[in-house]
Amino acid sequence: MTTSPPTATPTSQPPAKRTLRDYQSDQEPRWCPGCGDYSILKQVQTVLAEENVPPEQVVFISGIGCSSRFPYYMRTYGIHGIHGRAPAIAFGLSVVRPDLSIWIITGDGDGLAIGGNHLFHILRRNPNVQILLFNNEIYGLTKGQYSPTSPLGKVTKSSPWGSPDEPVNPIAFALGSHASFVARTLDRHPTHLKETLRAAMHHRGAAFVEIYQNCNIFNDGAFELYTDKKTQPVHALFLKEGEPMTFGPNNQYVLHWTGTTNQQQEEPFIVFRQDDTPDTLTPFTTRNRHLAWALAWRLHPVSVPVYRRDGTPTEESITLPRPFGIFFQEERPTYQEHLAHQLEKAREHIQPIAQLIQGELTWTVS
């Protein structure tokens, strides 16, 4: 690739360090009091300020839904689009304006129901954008119907007998869509949220971030296991590059990946005690697609025995945790870089417009 990575760069002399206020619009957010969206808004503004990104270089593009009001609350450029189409709008902008920092704001309904098609295609095309999917497992703006991520059997206004839909797994969806950056974080863990957003922003390509977001009106407590101080250590696994996958109230457990992905017979993960692990224990890496897939797809919240290093089970058992953090990341050319490369190849064939209009075969009438 001949082009430099299209990242946002200051357009003028660096001014005094920006603050969160530089990214706040004069519009009062109209989300319900206690909504998880407030936390996400704040952390997005914080990251932009800490990274000192000029607000005029930033564009927020959303679809329809509670989360999609986001652009109105940012003092940046933005488009509040139509339901499900934010990725398509952002894609067009990213092609002609690779100089901008483009953020897509979507939800579990907007991004995975009506807009699932566009989400899939923007991920595989890999333009340089950030995609934040606010997942609250419910439709909020239309007042409480089940969404594509609602669990099977979920009772809502539109599913009084329980949702008959198998839910979609957003991380597996993104991995299956050949996304180059796939992460999950939570509204109620501001530090983790902020650092995940920062990593997404620095990623060259389409960065997909699923954010567990509590809807305190229609689906309160959906993610409490992972956000409550008491249960979080047991049920949440925070992935860190190069480190073992530890969890538990005192970090006393470690998750070992056997290297298996798809064979249904064999469990891909074994839990050891931190102080009794085999030497072959591999650290977590964001560079292994198979590990990411196993973490996304094969780590069910079921009770499993804890093993000793010699492979024998202890009497202790533990529920498998849900992972958070960057599941997968790879460097590959962005859509814009592919286009730039084509232009290089085409350069010698370019003809002036007048010549094209004249064409090859002409005759003269006198």
Next chain:
Amino acid sequence: MGNAPSAEATSPSSVVVRFAGDSGDGMQLAGIQFTFESALEGYDVATFPDFPAEIRAPRGTLYGVSGFQVRFGQAPILTTGDQIDVLVAMNPAALKRNLHLLKKDGILIVDEDTFNNKRNLQLAGYDQSPLDTLEKQGYRVIRLPITRFVRETLKDSGLPVRTIDRARNIFVLGFLLWLFERNLQEAEKLLQQRFKQSAILQANLQVLRRGYALGETLEKGIPQLRIAVQPGHLPPGKYRTLTGISALALGLLLAQERAQRPLFYASYPITPASDLLHELAQYRRPDVYIIQTEDEISAICACIGAAYGGALAVTATSGPGFSLMAEALGLAVMLELPLVVIDLQRAGPSTGMPTRSEQADLLQALFGRHGEAPLVVLAPATPAENFHIIFQACQIALEHTVPVVVLSDLALAFGAQAWRIPENLNTYPTIRPPLWTNDNDAPYQPYLRTEDGARYLAFPGQPNTIHVLGGLEKKAPEGTVSYDPENHERMIQARRQKVLAVQKRLEPATIETGPEDAPFLLVGWGSTCGVLSSVTRSLNQSGIPVAHVHLRALNPLPPGFSELIQRAQQVIVVEGNTGQLAGWLRMLRLPVHHEIHWTRATVIPERWLHQQIACLLQNPDESPS
């Protein structure tokens, strides 16, 4: 609906030739070469291809027949003609499919070898060769053993038989050049440009000469055909042939240069709009982005994003795709961003007949969105006119910050005509969108308007014009979300007035054909222009005082149109649907006395239309429609 087309006396000053054969027989190539030959002789030309719907139909079948029709003669050539003077049929299926179009005393040129083949006859549904019967019926049948001649000519070429047989079209071309007394040298030059590989080129040149020479040595002498051409009817200048697809592509590239904005063209493959995607995709050049998206919804949404970023954003589609774009078109109306949508209309509803042309998307273009969502609708009248209209569409979209729909159609896309190349491209003006300039330190407000009602544009990257657009109703001029009833009313009017303000830059309506003071007025739009003009001439010759007006803009209507139409005693609207333009004109309280509808998704037969109008004007109470 009236009677089926019946025989029509073609003007002796023009000739209609149709090449018909298997998809693989190279009929398009032979047709295009013959057209160019005709143009070099000083004739005006018009062409239309007839592709089979199937991609690779089995050889020799009726549904695998591909055709190419060319009409050449004294200018102006307004249509490709209802009936064929000379039919080239490369096999029995090609004859069967096209015989009904051939004039009763027309010339039929066949590859005799394919008619001696039982299998070929069976595939076409013939028990035995129909050639003897046709001769008795009065057709002038010219039987040429084309397959044998070509194989014999190339027997020492070392080429495989398959390749040799593919030169049959060039043999026919050679024969036709002799038949019309043409110059062989130009055809040879053309072949030299087309075939780079010398073995293939030599083979084609040999076959071309053999076909030409055959005319002179036939046992039964065939008289050569001469047609009267009066010089000086085409304005002097440099010419080329131009298809509607090329016209659209070139017009877009020119608009990009004149606007000094990146051209962003996003499209999803659909017949017939795919051809424009193919044509444009060749031009990878700076500031031109030709993108294939996952569907029509994403194509138009990507355009909206690109327009927000400062691009000239364009998409093209056909009926089903145009329906998918409806919601996003409404968003573009709301955001008041420049956007051009080309709808190459085809026969609907639903999948309908994807390879046939129709004019039935007018009401969808005008009204096919929820809410009050007006936009500009333009419609080219000839294949070459696509060039001018698409440039104008880009200009209006950018300068008036409004979505523009260009209603072209399949006939206008694939049809071709002789086109005078503009001597000076500077006659196409610089396009100047209303960009916000911060001269007076006033804060940028996204819904601040120019005199024409356009919105001032500002693009991301500038610190002092930060703004958010969105589908929610906005307070003018600051652009915050608003549910205020009076503001909503003002915004509806502002969006409407902005479209109406486009009228003053449209070319005034004029009489296309016929006397200025004719009491009867034919009104049409789109690809029926040639037929309406031609019929107006023939009606005038029969002493019926009728004139023809053709609309290139459907919303707003061109200046002077309402005066013109109100002046006429009788207004007859002719269109390829069940009365969409007529209904629109009535809605605007303009007079429409008669409607003539053509819904067979073919070119309106001239003779039929002539009769309809003549009958209608003589018995005004008995509308034939």
